[in-house]
Amino acid sequence: MFTTAFLDVPALVRAAGTVRLPGSKSISNRVLLLAGLAQGTTEVHDLLDSDDTRVMLAALQQLGCGLEQQGRVLRVTGLGGRLQTREAALFLGNAGTAMRPLCAALAVLASTQGGQFELSGVPRMHERPIGDLVEALRQLGCPVANLGQPGYPPLRIGDGQVHPLDTTTPIRVRGDVSSQFLTALLLALPLLTTNAPVTIEVEGELISKPYIDITLGLLARFGIEVQRQGYERFVLPQGSAYRTPGSIHVEGDASSASYFVALGALAGIDSEVRIEGVGLDAIQGDIRFVEAAQAMGAQVRGGPGWLAVRRGAWPLKALDLDCNHIPDAAMTLAVMALFADGPTRLRNIASWRVKETDRIAAMACELRKVGASIEEGADYIVVTPPQRWQAASIHTYDDHRMAMCLSLAAFNPLSDAPGRGVPVRIEDPRCVGKTFPDYFETLFELAEAAAGAVPVIAVDGPTASGKGTLAAQVAQRLGYHLLDSGALYRATALAAQEAGVSLDDEAGLATLAAGLDLRFADHRVFLGGRDITDPLRLEATGGLASRVSVHPAVRQALHALQLGFRRLPGLVADGRDMGTVIFPEAELKVYLTATARQRAERRQRQLAERGVCAKLDELCADLEQRDRRDQTRAVAPLKPAEDALLLDNSELGIEESVQRVLGWWQQGRPFQRV
Numbered sequence: 001m002f003t004t005a006f007l008d009v010p011a012l013v014r015a016a017g018t019v020r021l022p023g024s025k026s027i028s029n030r031v032l033l034l035a036g037l038a039q040g041t042t043e044v045h046d047l048l049d050s051d052d053t054r055v056m057l058a059a060l061q062q063l064g065c066g067l068e069q070q071g072r073v074l075r076v077t078g079l080g081g082r083l084q085t086r087e088a089a090l091f092l093g094n095a096g097t098a099m100r101p102l103c104a105a106l107a108v109l110a111s112t113q114g115g116q117f118e119l120s121g122v123p124r125m126h127e128r129p130i131g132d133l134v135e136a137l138r139q140l141g142c143p144v145a146n147l148g149q150p151g152y153p154p155l156r157i158g159d160g161q162v163h164p165l166d167t168t169t170p171i172r173v174r175g176d177v178s179s180q181f182l183t184a185l186l187l188a189l190p191l192l193t194t195n196a197p198v199t200i201e202v203e204g205e206l207i208s209k210p211y212i213d214i215t216l217g218l219l220a221r222f223g224i225e226v227q228r229q230g231y232e233r234f235v236l237p238q239g240s241a242y243r244t245p246g247s248i249h250v251e252g253d254a255s256s257a258s259y260f261v262a263l264g265a266l267a268g269i270d271s272e273v274r275i276e277g278v279g280l281d282a283i284q285g286d287i288r289f290v291e292a293a294q295a296m297g298a299q300v301r302g303g304p305g306w307l308a309v310r311r312g313a314w315p316l317k318a319l320d321l322d323c324n325h326i327p328d329a330a331m332t333l334a335v336m337a338l339f340a341d342g343p344t345r346l347r348n349i350a351s352w353r354v355k356e357t358d359r360i361a362a363m364a365c366e367l368r369k370v371g372a373s374i375e376e377g378a379d380y381i382v383v384t385p386p387q388r389w390q391a392a393s394i395h396t397y398d399d400h401r402m403a404m405c406l407s408l409a410a411f412n413p414l415s416d417a418p419g420r421g422v423p424v425r426i427e428d429p430r431c432v433g434k435t436f437p438d439y440f441e442t443l444f445e446l447a448e449a450a451a452g453a454v455p456v457i458a459v460d461g462p463t464a465s466g467k468g469t470l471a472a473q474v475a476q477r478l479g480y481h482l483l484d485s486g487a488l489y490r491a492t493a494l495a496a497q498e499a500g501v502s503l504d505d506e507a508g509l510a511t512l513a514a515g516l517d518l519r520f521a522d523h524r525v526f527l528g529g530r531d532i533t534d535p536l537r538l539e540a541t542g543g544l545a546s547r548v549s550v551h552p553a554v555r556q557a558l559h560a561l562q563l564g565f566r567r568l569p570g571l572v573a574d575g576r577d578m579g580t581v582i583f584p585e586a587e588l589k590v591y592l593t594a595t596a597r598q599r600a601e602r603r604q605r606q607l608a609e610r611g612v613c614a615k616l617d618e619l620c621a622d623l624e625q626r627d628r629r630d631q632t633r634a635v636a637p638l639k640p641a642e643d644a645l646l647l648d649n650s651e652l653g654i655e656e657s658v659q660r661v662l663g664w665w666q667q668g669r670p671f672q673r674v
């Protein structure tokens with residue numbers, strides 16, 4: 001997962017490959033609650049691992065459920081309807097799928113067995129309505145107190161006393177704000193059916209009906225057959241009891257699938273994007289996004305558990321659609337609309353306004369930034385594609401779907417509008433952790449950047465100037481890959497030593513360099529599977545590397561290997577010739593220096609930290625000799641590129657140097673705001 005402050009997605013042009021989707025958030029949290037209420041142990045396969053499921057798991061654990069992870073299987077031992085703990089404060093982040101059902105289940109348990117629970121979340125959760133559910137629970141006789149603004153979390157549920165609950169009259173709940181209120185009651189009220197059936201009546205037109213179908217389907221898997229009349233009246237039969245199905249599989253998230261369906265429709269130009277984990281047989285309503293994508297031109301094949309999508313009509317066909325049945329996935333249509341042949345109107349999406357953020361307002365604001373014209377209303381949005389694309393810094397409002405959707409705007413070179421090929425900056429990319437922590441990694445695996453669009457920052461300079469330290473820090477802050485090119489020369493030197501190849505044998509060294517079996521993982525370096533991190537970093541190895549590196553054939557042999565590090569979303573490369581020879585087109589070139597004395601002192605301190613004692617004068621003489629050799633060799637000598645920015649960090653600390661370079665980088669970026 002990218003945890004950087006922002007992530008710049010370069011202009012993208014193509015996509016192909018296979019994505020295995022993480023489990024559905026809606027199914028995961030419903031299954032967890034049902035397994036938590038049931039008697040016995042449920043094996044849950046392919047549960048989503050994300051922010052929202054983690055808060056649900058933490059809550060279940062606090063309530064005394066047994067949780068045991070074994071590989072991809074989680075074993076949940078439920079409460080069997082009996083409270084194990086009578087008091088707890090549960091923090092539920094921004095997970096509506098945890099807040100609403102737990103509110104209902106705990107209200108019933110606390111009232112019938114005597115308990116008291118506090119439910120809270122992040123500030124945005126305290127702005128998301130829950131009043132209609134609270135009203136329904138109060139009708140039953142459950143004490144629920146507002147700890148903040150009435151109608152919103154945080155809430156105190158129960159008061160430690162046992163209260164008689166009235167199930168003789170139907171429980172009425174509004175269905176036109178969020179279908180999660182009804183879901184919450186359906187999941188919780190089987191607890192009250194011991195002596196008589198319980199009836200729920202929906203007031204107002206129920207929205208997002210497919211989510212209710214998921215709830216009913218999962219209740220059936222746990223032994224509870226709800227009888228319904230349309231979507232207005234639901235009856236939980238007398239004696240409904242949660243019975244674990246023993247084992248249950250969580251299907252891939254259909255809303256998450258929408259980004260990859262869109263990816264295929266936009267950029268599956270000469271091959272398909274294959275999606276595994278969710279297919280045409282999915283129980284999630286958002287699978288019907290596929291029909292909307294097809295209406296826009298996507299070519300979709302599919303079967304049980306899989307979909308394969310490629311581009312059909314191009315540009316995409318504009319759409320006018322009632323999206324009530326696919327509220328979450330419809331956001332993806334708003335971004336596909338950027339690539340359509342006219343304005344796209346998405347209707348009946350009022351629920352967008354009470355999700356992780358006000359999604360209509362957020363979508364309008366961010367799509368305007370990339371150049372689209374937007375008309376927004378209380379429950380609709382109209383998107384007219386950009387006439388000219390702009391490089392935009394996308395605010396994501398702590399909303400995973402804003403981040404995932406808007407990343408698709410990076411395919412702007414595919415559009416016919418002028419001003420082709422601009423990057424998209426996604427602010428706070430870690431918000432995707434709510435449902436799809438590896439979303440961006442997956443996107444970068446499948447997508448291909450426009451020619452020359454993957455940015456490179458080159459950091460060159462003499463030994464011990466701090467290149468490696470600076471490059472690693474800058475790469476980390478930007479979420480970029482890192483190339484420590486010196487390590488390749490050092491590894492060649494070690495391989496030569498081992499194979500008994502002389503440092504003057506240019507052809508022999510070049511053969512070794514061309515065949516290096518080198519792997520970088522977890523800050524360690526492996527040569528032919530062997531960990532060589534420690535010998536690689538020895539001062540002596542640096543000297544040997546300098547000697548190896550004078551040979552043109554060796555440099556040539558390592559050239560392609562170095563180019564291969566330039567992968568999405570970007571690269572920071574450090575060495576001697578990054579800006580002059582390997583990446584002459586790098587957007588930013590930094591030539592890092594410090595006085596020889598300073599550098600020798602740094603090296604001495606660095607060695608001392610590793611328990612190696614070295615004399616300052618000797619270190620200084622060694623590094624000056626190495627500088628001379630690196631600067632005077634015939635091929636790719638160490639020197640600043642003509643367009644390099646010089647940074648003498650003799651008097652600068654590490655963080656100051658990093659900030660200086662990040663500042664230069666930001667200045668050169670095309671975004672209006674950070």
Ligand SMILES: Nc1ncnc2c1ncn2[C@@H]1O[C@H](COP(=O)(O)OP(=O)(O)O)[C@@H](O)[C@H]1O
Pocket residue numbers: 461462463464465466467468469470602603605606649652653654657
């Ligand atoms: N700006 C700086 N100020 C002080 N020390 C630094 C600075 N940059 C790096 N160092 C320290 O100098 C030592 C050498 O840095 P390193 O990144 O290994 O240099 P290089 O890759 O150029 O050989 C490290 O111990 C590092 O922590």
Ligand SMILES: Nc1ccn([C@H]2C[C@H](O)[C@@H](COP(=O)(O)OP(=O)(O)O)O2)c(=O)n1
Pocket residue numbers: 462463464465467468485486487489490542545546549550574575576577578626630
């Ligand atoms: N791009 C590069 C990187 C390193 N080299 C050579 C020259 C250097 O003295 C050695 C060792 O490089 P390395 O960057 O690991 O050394 P320092 O960390 O700066 O001491 O390799 C090179 O010729 N070209």
